[in-house]
Amino acid sequence: MYNKVDSFLPDSAVQATEALKNPKSVVMTDTVAGKKKKRDWATWAPDPKRAMWLAIVVPGAGQIYNRKYWKLPIVYGGFLGCAYAWRWNNQMYRDYSQAYMDIMDDDPNTQSYNQFLHLGMEITDDNKERYQNLFKRRKDYYRKYRDLSIFCLIGVYALSVIDAYVDASLSQFDISKDLSLKIEPSIINNHSSLNPVKASSLGLQCSLNF
Incomplete structure (x- = not known):
């Protein structure tokens, strides 16, 4: 039954009141919350x-x-x-x-x-x-x-x-599946050169993605 007094109490007080009214529900809640979780061996890493x-x-x-x-x-x-x-x-x-x-x-x-x-x-x-x-x-x-x-x-x-x-x-190092190494051609700008024709040159670029 809903009680008007409960609406003016904080959450902790309401929980305490419910515990006095129905102590079995509190015991069941604590048991479920305190249950040890099963270890996930797929993500487990040794110390x-x-x-x-x-x-x-x-x-x-x-x-x-x-x-x-x-x-x-x-x-x-x-x-x-x-x-x-x-x-x-x-x-x-x-x-x-x-x-x-x-x-x-x-x-x-x-x-x-x-x-x-x-x-x-x-x-x-x-x-x-x-x-x-x-x-x-x-x-x-x-x-x-x-x-x-x-x-x-x-x-x-x-x-x-x-x-x-x-x-x-x-075993604690996380290596992503997207780890890749790419080598591709690129244009290298040489700003120190006064000749516009020689201001850029063709080279290779190495990129690592992870």
Whole structure:
């Protein structure tokens, strides 16, 4: 029922009066207004800083956040490859280090270097110095590539973070469908020339439309 008093009240007072009269309608209105809108993935753009921090905390999480799932095999493949290279080179380095220490001492009970000898070969006083140099070179070789595999692992981690940040930043650039580059002839006026015939010349004009 229409009340004459309501016509003299401001809108806020009228709403308060309606809330007292019919509280259920207010609850239904608030529920509809407070309902979370469904995200539109067609226009959604990732946040570069959030993508970067996700990639720092969990490798590959930045690519998942950017919805670039095809990059995950590349990221995790790089991590697994570097981890395997480190494990292999570290094991070989430890074996050759032990063999080098055993061949350098005079203890006959320490002969771990025999596992690296060919079948039927043995170390004598004539070839001992050659094998000492050989084990030393191989020990240094595997140590170098063990350290290199660690740097490669760090590099893959850094590249995954940079890729997540750059990919999220580039997704915010709005490139119009009307972007076009046109090159067409044009007449260039040369006002500094005193000769009217030479006052204009033919040239090319480049225009970018977006």
